[in-house]
Amino acid sequence: MIRKRITGELLIELLLITVGAVIAAFAIEEFLVGCTILDGGVVGISIMLNTLLKIPLGLLTMLINIPFLIIGFRKMGKMFIAKSAYAMLIFSVFLQVFAPLKNATEEYLLAVSFGGVILGIGVGLVIKCGGCLDGTETVAILLNRRFKFPVGQTVLIFNIVIFSVAGFFFGFDRAMYSLLTYFITSKVLDIVENGTEQTKAAMIITNDAKQIADQIYKRLGRTVTIMEGEGLVSGKKVILYCVLTRFEVRELRSIIGQVDASAFIAISDVSEIIGRHIKKTVELEKKDPAE
Numbered sequence: 632m633i634r635k636r637i638t639g640e641l642l643i644e645l646l647l648i649t650v651g652a653v654i655a656a657f658a659i660e661e662f663l664v665g666c667t668i669l670d671g672g673v674v675g676i677s678i679m680l681n682t683l684l685k686i687p688l689g690l691l692t693m694l695i696n697i698p699f700l701i702i703g704f705r706k707m708g709k710m711f712i713a714k715s716a717y718a719m720l721i722f723s724v725f726l727q728v729f730a731p732l733k734n735a736t737e738e739y740l741l742a743v744s745f746g747g748v749i750l751g752i753g754v755g756l757v758i759k760c761g762g763c764l765d766g767t768e769t770v771a772i773l774l775n776r777r778f779k780f781p782v783g784q785t786v787l788i789f790n791i792v793i794f795s796v797a798g799f800f801f802g803f804d805r806a807m808y809s810l811l812t813y814f815i816t817s818k819v820l821d822i823v824e825n826g827t828e829q830t831k832a833a834m835i836i837t838n839d840a841k842q843i844a845d846q847i848y849k850r851l852g853r854t855v856t857i858m859e860g861e862g863l864v865s866g867k868k869v870i871l872y873c874v875l876t877r878f879e880v881r882e883l884r885s886i887i888g889q890v891d892a893s894a895f896i897a898i899s900d901v902s903e904i905i906g907r908h909i910k911k912t913v914e915l916e917k918k919d920p921a922e
Contacts, residue, residue: 651756662746699766751819
């Protein structure tokens with residue numbers, strides 16, 4: 632019964648990832664590319680190369696994303712990488728499908744506004760279901776785990792560099808339009824993904840604390856804090872507390888669903904973190920991940 636439920640949820644997630652990738656491809660081709668307005672990350676690089684070299688955008692996006700998928704394969708969890716690879720493939724295919732169609736508008740402000748909103752909806756659906764469309768997000772998450780660089784700020788720095796290069800080739804008005812599109816997309820993405828913060832806190836009440844803690848450490852590289860609690864009706868319980876990024880929430884749900892489907896989970900936004908909440912893997916090699 633549990634396996635059937637997990638399979639059903641996975642199929643729904645793949646369907647939503649497909650819809651999100653198609654929506655994102657539509658926004659890119661029908662609103663942004665025609666006005667030489669860039670998205671961030673790999674897509675932005677691909678749009679620049681497409682404009683300069685006339686190589687198909689869908690092909691460029693897929694090829695540039697492949698190294699990022701390889702980098703993240705062992706660190707991000709197989710399900711996350713599988714979903715991301717699927718999303719990127721659908722995205723690349725539909726970039727080519729939409730390429731011959733007439734642009735929705737040639738007005739820059741309309742392209743920025745509507746393109747940013749539609750792109751945010753598409754990308755948000757993909758992230759909400761546990762995948763991503765851009766390999767730079769994978770690198771940002773890995774840097775966050777290794778050096779504690781904030782994911783959002785890392786992605787922003789990547790994109791500022793990309794937009795600066797775009798300004799050199801296409802004019803700084805295009806760079807400014809691209810930056811505005813990025814901010815619109817980010818805000819809409821946050822709304823779709825049901826969270827305005829990159830960092831989340833998860834509180835898990837379970838009877839299988841040790842196994843869940845081990846899996847969180849193994850698959851996400853996160854440690855947890857274990858606390859004892861007592862329910863008014865259910866009696867003594869073990870509570871796990873873990874801080875993670877929004878990209879890892881879906882994988883956390885998957886872990887808990889496989890280990891203890893009856894566990895109670897509360898996920899909240901974290902507005903600020905002071906201190907070292909996540910230790911480097913090398914510091915934990917000799918420690919129990921549940922400590």
